[in-house]
Amino acid sequence: MAEDGSELWLRYEKLPENVASNYQNQIETLAILGQSQTLNIASDELQQAFLGLTGCSLKTDSKFGERSIILSLASNKSVSQFFTKDELRSVGDEGYLLRTIPVGKGSAILIAANTDAGILYGTFELIRLLQTGQPVYALEKIESPKYDLRLLNHWDNLDGTVERGYAGHSIWWNYPKNDEVVLQRYVDYARANASVGINGTVLNNVNASPQVLTDEYIRKFAKVADVLRPYHLKVYMSVNFSSPVVLDGLATADPLNEEVIKWWKQKADDIYGLIPDFGGFLVKANSEGQPGPQDFGRTHADGANMLAAALKPHGGVVMWRAFVYSPSDTDRAKQAYNEFMPFDGQFADNVIIQVKNGPVDFQPREPFSPLFGAMQQTPAMIEFQLTQEYLGFSNHLAYLAPMQKECFESDTWGKGKESTVAKTTDGSLFASEKSAIAAVANIGRDTNWCGHQFAQANWYAYGRLAWNHELALDELAREWVRMTFTLKPEFEQSVVDIMMRSREAVVNYMTPLGLHHLMGWSHHHGPEPWCEVPGAREDWLPSYFHKASEDGIGFDRSETGSKATEQYFSPLKELYNNKQTCPDELLLWFHHLPWDYRMKSGKTLWEELCYHYYAGVEETRLFQQKWDALDGIIDTERFAHVQQKLKIQTTEAIWWRDACLLYFQTFSKMPIPLELERPI
Ligand code: GCU
Numbered sequence: 001m002a003e004d005g006s007e008l009w010l011r012y013e014k015l016p017e018n019v020a021s022n023y024q025n026q027i028e029t030l031a032i033l034g035q036s037q038t039l040n041i042a043s044d045e046l047q048q049a050f051l052g053l054t055g056c057s058l059k060t061d062s063k064f065g066e067r068s069i070i071l072s073l074a075s076n077k078s079v080s081q082f083f084t085k086d087e088l089r090s091v092g093d094e095g096y097l098l099r100t101i102p103v104g105k106g107s108a109i110l111i112a113a114n115t116d117a118g119i120l121y122g123t124f125e126l127i128r129l130l131q132t133g134q135p136v137y138a139l140e141k142i143e144s145p146k147y148d149l150r151l152l153n154h155w156d157n158l159d160g161t162v163e164r165g166y167a168g169h170s171i172w173w174n175y176p177k178n179d180e181v182v183l184q185r186y187v188d189y190a191r192a193n194a195s196v197g198i199n200g201t202v203l204n205n206v207n208a209s210p211q212v213l214t215d216e217y218i219r220k221f222a223k224v225a226d227v228l229r230p231y232h233l234k235v236y237m238s239v240n241f242s243s244p245v246v247l248d249g250l251a252t253a254d255p256l257n258e259e260v261i262k263w264w265k266q267k268a269d270d271i272y273g274l275i276p277d278f279g280g281f282l283v284k285a286n287s288e289g290q291p292g293p294q295d296f297g298r299t300h301a302d303g304a305n306m307l308a309a310a311l312k313p314h315g316g317v318v319m320w321r322a323f324v325y326s327p328s329d330t331d332r333a334k335q336a337y338n339e340f341m342p343f344d345g346q347f348a349d350n351v352i353i354q355v356k357n358g359p360v361d362f363q364p365r366e367p368f369s370p371l372f373g374a375m376q377q378t379p380a381m382i383e384f385q386l387t388q389e390y391l392g393f394s395n396h397l398a399y400l401a402p403m404q405k406e407c408f409e410s411d412t413w414g415k416g417k418e419s420t421v422a423k424t425t426d427g428s429l430f431a432s433e434k435s436a437i438a439a440v441a442n443i444g445r446d447t448n449w450c451g452h453q454f455a456q457a458n459w460y461a462y463g464r465l466a467w468n469h470e471l472a473l474d475e476l477a478r479e480w481v482r483m484t485f486t487l488k489p490e491f492e493q494s495v496v497d498i499m500m501r502s503r504e505a506v507v508n509y510m511t512p513l514g515l516h517h518l519m520g521w522s523h524h525h526g527p528e529p530w531c532e533v534p535g536a537r538e539d540w541l542p543s544y545f546h547k548a549s550e551d552g553i554g555f556d557r558s559e560t561g562s563k564a565t566e567q568y569f570s571p572l573k574e575l576y577n578n579k580q581t582c583p584d585e586l587l588l589w590f591h592h593l594p595w596d597y598r599m600k601s602g603k604t605l606w607e608e609l610c611y612h613y614y615a616g617v618e619e620t621r622l623f624q625q626k627w628d629a630l631d632g633i634i635d636t637e638r639f640a641h642v643q644q645k646l647k648i649q650t651t652e653a654i655w656w657r658d659a660c661l662l663y664f665q666t667f668s669k670m671p672i673p674l675e676l677e678r679p680i
Pocket of ligand 1: 163164206207284323361389
């Protein structure tokens with residue numbers, strides 16, 4: 001097995017002898033009841049896993065007996081006695097039953113589902129149990145996903161570059177010609193996604209080139225779709241609203257124009273002619289200079305519904321992004337809500353509004369977007385970002401699942417207490433044709449896929465949470481560590497601890513207490529709270545967000561300021577609005593406060609800020625120590641890689657701390673508390 005991390009979490013290395021022999025005693029054959037490409041994939045994967053993990057091959061059979069693993073469609077008569085109709089109904093189209101059943105004098109493991117996809121997912125669940133050394137003698141799992149559509153969004157350009165990509169060039173576009181290598185990469189990509197339940201992928205950047213809609217590119221999409229299909233992974237496409245004008249010289253892209261409507265309809269027909277299970281379009285319109293319906297005096301609803309009508313006969317969806325803002329507004333955090341709420345209920349039933357988790361832009365910490373819970377007549381989906389645009393690129397270890405969980409569990413109060421973001425988006429609170437979730441991928445052509453070995457964990461955990469947002473974060477981290485590295489408890493304990501603390505560490509050394517967007521102009525790497533770039537748009541300047549001056553720091557979004565708090569439901573609105581009740585971690589998001597403001601801790605705001613920045617740095621040093629102590633447990637290549645990255649992270653954390661504090665100190669004019677380390 002390669003030591004470079006190219007196999008992600010599907011490594012299948014030999015388990016400790018006692019665990020392996022236990023499995024060998026319990027499992028002997030693999031019975032596959034049925035035939036399909038997907039079933040073959042499931043069976044091959046299981047055989048490969050079992051052989052790697054135990055050193056023993058699984059014999060295959062078309063009949064089952066004691067000590068079999070059975071892969072079967074639930075419709076197969078020979079297994080139907082092992083579950084009820086209700087159980088079957090509850091697993092739906094993608095779920096599965098994983099159950100120990102009595103056979104002869106012993107037992108067997110049954111994976112049954114209504115579809116091949118369900119069997120594939122159930123197979124990967126069993127593999128995960130084996131990989132992580134779990135007991136498999138009394139299995140009882142009835143699983144189905146919380147979200148219907150679970151997507152990755154690749155921000156990949158057709159020239160092979162990746163917007164905000166830190167793991168090399170695109171795996172989809174402008175690949176050097178070596179079809180076998182490329183094909184294997186796609187197969188591995190599909191396996192990894194299927195193993196965590198991701199079922200859709202957008203292959204190109206939201207800042208979309210019209211070229212994707214040429215015959216040449218539709219064919220390329222179709223080729224990828226053919227490889228991904230048996231893994232139950234659909235392809236989607238980001239489209240540019242001006243495409244009819246750019247590609248075919250139409251006089252307008254006005255969504256109400258008959259020619260334009262015909263053009264898109266024809267395009268949809270062309271696509272489905274080649275990709276019968278095409279997922280649909282992702283659209284960034286009237287945002288950051290992208291064209292959109294507003295260019296013609298039309299609305300987001302006009303634009304989205306026109307595209308939705310073209311896709312509707314084929315079963316496709318439109319994911320219309322709410323990431324919009326214009327420089328004229330006084331508070332960027334309010335714009336998505338202001339632009340979209342007036343159209344709630346006016347979108348076609350195959351339109352989903354794709355909303356970033358926070359109201360600004362994938363910051364290390366933001367409150368949840370107020371559109372969640374407020375949009376009640378139109379399905380809203382969460383967009384997370386896995387590529388670490390604002391969290392240290394692929395140089396910093398930042399396990400993002402806690403950030404996602406924080407968003408899922410935030411109570412919007414949209415329909416009273418317990419209207420969490422998760423419930424307002426997964427279809428349990430507001431009815432929707434399809435519920436969906438997406439994350440901007442962190443994948444590139446690097447051998448280890450994500451640039452940082454630990455960035456793989458973010459891909460993994462996102463998929464698992466999209467399947468079930470109730471899963472425990474430390475459990476997910478534990479699974480990933482065991483599958484990716486080793487079952488040795490001393491390694492697991494330390495590494496899970498590092499992962500669980502890592503996101504908060506980043507918040508502390510970059511943007512504590514609700515600060516945001518202090519990153520370097522344009523590239524977003526490193527601190528630049530002083531940024532004054534000639535000609536830059538005002539809302540791109542970090543000073544727009546932190547508003548530091550001699551009288552204090554923070555963005556007043558309360559009633560005395562931009563009134564963004566009004567976009568939240570009571571009692572949140574009041575909670576955020578009052579500086580005494582606003583949680584510390586969002587204080588400077590919602591309030592502008594004097595440097596000597598007395599915090600709940602008794603410290604002044606300035607002191608509290610200093611302590612947070614210092615704590616962030618201390619954490620990164622602790623991560624280094626913990627990692628160094630693990631030397632010799634895993635392969636040298638991955639150990640040294642992570643060691644090197646942690647060193648960079650500490651250096652950059654110090655850079656962040658010193659740059660921000662020294663800059664803010666020019667306004668606060670207060671000393672850094674004596675007990676803290678001096679800036680260099
Ligand atoms: C951020 C990011 C852009 C990206 C945009 C988006 O602003 O910096 O590169 O295009 O988000 O989500 O569309």
